[in-house]
Amino acid sequence: MGKELVTCGLPYANGPCHIGHLRTYVPADVYVRFLRMMGRDVVFVCGSDTHGTPIVINAEERGLSPEELVDIYHRHFQDVFRKLRIDFDYYGSTDSETNHRRTREIVKELIKNGYVYSKKIKLAYCPKCERFLPDRYVEGVCPYCGMEARGDECDQGCGRHLEPGEILEPRCKIDGSKAEYREQEHYFFRLSAFKDFLMDFLEHLEGTENAINYSKEWVRKELKDWCISRNLEWGVKFPGKDDMVVYVWVDAPIGYISFTEEYGKIAGFDWKEIWKDNARITHFIGLDIVYHHCIFWPAMLKGAGYSLPSAVVASGMVKIQDKTFSKSRGYVVWVEDDYLEEGFHPDHLRYYLINYTSHQKDLNFSWKVFGERINRELVNTLGNFLYRVMHFTWKNFGEIPEGRVSPEIMEKVERVRKKAVDLIMDYEFKEACDTIMDLASFGNTYFQSKKPWELIKRDRNSCAKVIKNCLQIVKALAILMYPVLPSSMEKVAEWIGLSPERINLDELSVEVEGGVVERPTLPLEKIDDERIEMAEKRLLRRIESMSVEEESRLISPEDFGKLEIKIGRIVTAERIKGSNKLLRLEIDVGGEKRQIVAGFAGKYRPESLVGKQVPVLLNIKPAKLMGVESRGMVLAVDVDGKPIILSPEEEVPEGSIVR
RNA sequence: GCCGGGGUGGCCUAGCGGGUGGGGCGUCAGACUCAUAAUCUGAAGGUCGCGGGUUCGAACCCCGCCCCCGGCACCA
Known part of the structure; x- marks a missing residue:
């Protein structure tokens, strides 16, 4: 099998890395590490998405050039990824010379091909x-x-x-x-020209259902052609038009190609192996950019004669403390400031992101749950097993005992390996992780039932055999958990004389070898409840301060005075053709009849409304809805999107002022 | 409103070509002491969103409804 490519959606170099980003990158990294342990030749690239209007505006506001702004976050993301052991082979920038060239080349090709x-x-x-x-x-x-x-x-x-x-x-x-x-x-x-192609393409595309189902639905509806030029100076110049750049969503995914090319130069391979020769290409993305990766991007590639994606793997959304992720409302966890700077372990976050729930579902991040799961699952079950075996070995033997590992242990490991690999190939990272954790649990039960601490007193040989078996499980865990917990498992591997290059799946069928065992340290450490509480408090404070900001958006009496609200009487009410929500109302607001469109049809029958007195906002800008002009707005209560009409407590003259 | 995806013990979930609802975490009770108050064993705990239907029998199939998430839409 030749080279294959795995990519991650490009972070926009406009703000710092948050936990939502990692929801895509960590599983991708785990996937790649597994592929490599299987011996597959993977190229793993990502990079900064650098163009587009928001970056220009943000830079201007901060008195920076776009380059300077992009540079700040480009470094930031690289730094965070390094610390979290998300090891891209290459982390590029869509503002590189290669990407400018490649983008123009592809756009020219699309032009040439009439698209x-x-x-x-x-x-x-x-x-x-x-x-x-x-x-x-x-x-x-x-x-x-x-x-x-x-x-x-x-x-x-x-x-x-x-x-x-x-x-x-x-x-x-x-x-x-x-x-x-x-x-x-x-x-x-001319995206519309690709409808048939896309329908067929999506039938064969691998990856997660969430991505593929959405896309099919979009394609089934009408595909609109895309405007791919913008009036902006910052970006890739549109071929033949120096005053325009190409739309950022054109040059961003082309970054995948450019980064492959740039990395190829360093690593000594030709990017065409991948992008012209139908190598396997897997895109890891967030659910929010499915459209671009499953529709626009393959159409572009097809139109310009490049290889197509083999799989699109979309991760679900992230929630913070069970609330929708929102930077402006404070529901966000910044990876650098809130996590790394506070001294939390990168492997712990990796575990949480992988193990919380299946890749396609929404992932809830709560500090409390984080602390509980790390301590109760990861540290107690896995960490403690690794430590108790290593500690026991060191104390009683000082080396890995000679002798064979029992066949049933080797078979057990083999079963776990097979199951975990199958699940990873299905992008079921949580289940794969659980399967491996089961092995740790099995190890604990085995250790417990064999009672080596008693055995050592009366039968050293039998004890050695038990420990040898346990050490084989340690080895298997170090290898199988390595993709999720790279730094912790490297340490454990070293204890049993397994060098980093030997961390691969073939090693699972090799019996753990003799060697001196040093006194182990804790492979995985617990998190103090206090630190969790502090982190949680910090988050709650931020949420609170954000909502205080909202409160400070109080308006003055003058502001309120601008609203001209009067009581009117509904004189006619009828459904608007083709609409299941909207009603056309005529309302007498005192000496004047207003035509107003209101979304009451879902709740009220038109006839039941006639004669009712309601408050009407008169000086709102007129608008047309379903082709009917609406001059004013009937005020009503909104209960979960359903309207409930307000009426004065007693009859009042039409045109009475509400204030 | 339409289109997806969901609603299974406190939490995360398996089961969906029908045949007495499994697991993990937590809780409670024992055991053990090599180990990070860890680990092991056992127990309690569920109207499988609601209401109908098909069937000898439904979490799983059919019909209707409710709720949550996402997308689209006519959100005045």
Whole structure:
């Protein structure tokens, strides 16, 4: 079998590493270590994703150049990965010369093959800055819901993704001045041409179901062509257009190819072996970027004549203390500041991430559970077994006893090896880990039942045999747990004379050899409850301080005064054709009849609403919904997304003011 | 609303071509003392989300409903 490639989704070099990142990288690292222990020739690459608007904005805000900002986080991630023993063969940057070249080459190839076309679209232009405003440089009004929105997404209102040029009343985010729409030519990737290809591709794609099912559904619906050019200086210049760069989601995955190429130069192989010769390619990613890896990326590769991914392995989301991960609300654990700096062991976090739950499911990180699981499972069961055997050997023999290991022990180890490998190949990392932990448990039971501490007093030979068997289990554990706990297991391996290069699966069928045994130290140490409490407190404080910030967003009476709310009477109510939620209402608000669209249909029958008095917000910007204009908003209670109408306690004249 | 994925003892879960619900952690009780108050043995603990149906028999099959997560959508 030739070379194969494993990659991890590229971290965006815009902020520090958090536990959510590791949810993908640790299992990938474990997977790669297993493949290597099986003798497979793996290339493992990753790198910083460096382009795109957020980095430009963030750099500007901090008075840095994009290069400087990217450099900070590029180093940071490398440092964190090194400390956590996530050992990429190569960690590159999408801003490298290779990646610029490769990206342009691929875009040119797509152009040549007819998969790119240009189209004039209208885009926000700031006359003051004298430039077109890409994506998030624009603020304005959402065309769908009328809320204040960003150029790429209606972040405060309906949450809808906005295509370039869609936003209304655009303003420049940099100087706040009014922007205007100007026509400009942009480039589109003909994704729609790949529908049949993708349907077939996804039928054969390996990996986790969560990735493949999602993608199939997306492809089944209509595929829209992608705008792949942006008005930005920071990025890969669009071929033939020096004033534009390619969209960051084009050059980011191409990084996988570039990093392979860059590493190939160092390691002495040709990147084409992998990217032109249908080598096995496995992408580890988070669930949030499935679309890019299962649809856009293979289409690009196909269109430009490169090898396609063999498997996409998507990890589930991370929750913090059972709440949705959220940096702005404080539900986040920073790997450097909160974990490593506080002196927690990298292997402990690796174990937790692998062993908490199956790879595809959501993983909850709670400090309390972390402390419990490390101490009660990892340290007590595995750590203690390793230590008690080594300690007993050292104290009573001073060396690994001569003699053979019992066949039943060798067979037991072999069964565990087979099961664990099968599970790893199925990306069931937790189950694989459990299987290996069972061996430690088996070891404890064996040790307990054979009572070597009694045997040593009356039958030294029998005792030696028992210990030899236990040492074989120690060896098996050191090897099989090595992918999850590399630094701890290297230490244990050394105790039994197993050098790092001999940590591989073939060694499992080799009997542990004689040699001097030194006094062991603790292979895995417990975590003090106090440290867990401190870490938890720190997290809770952060969450609290974030919510205090929210509280400080109090508004003034003047702000409230801006809202013009009056009582109106519903005079007509009817369903809007084609909508199962929306009603068209006519409301008498005192001398004026307003047409308002409201999402009450799921809860109320239209006829039951007629005659009701309700509060109406009159001076909200009008919006169109399902083609019906809505001038105002009926205020209602929202209970889990369901509306409950408010009405005054007694009849009041229409147009009465609410304040 | 639609499309995925889930709802199994306090927690993480196995079981889903039907035949008396398994495991691990925790809890409780014993045992042991080589070992990091570790380990070993045993026990308690479950209306398998809810309601129907098919069947001699359903966690598993069918129908309806509820809840959680994610995506999409018309979230005024």
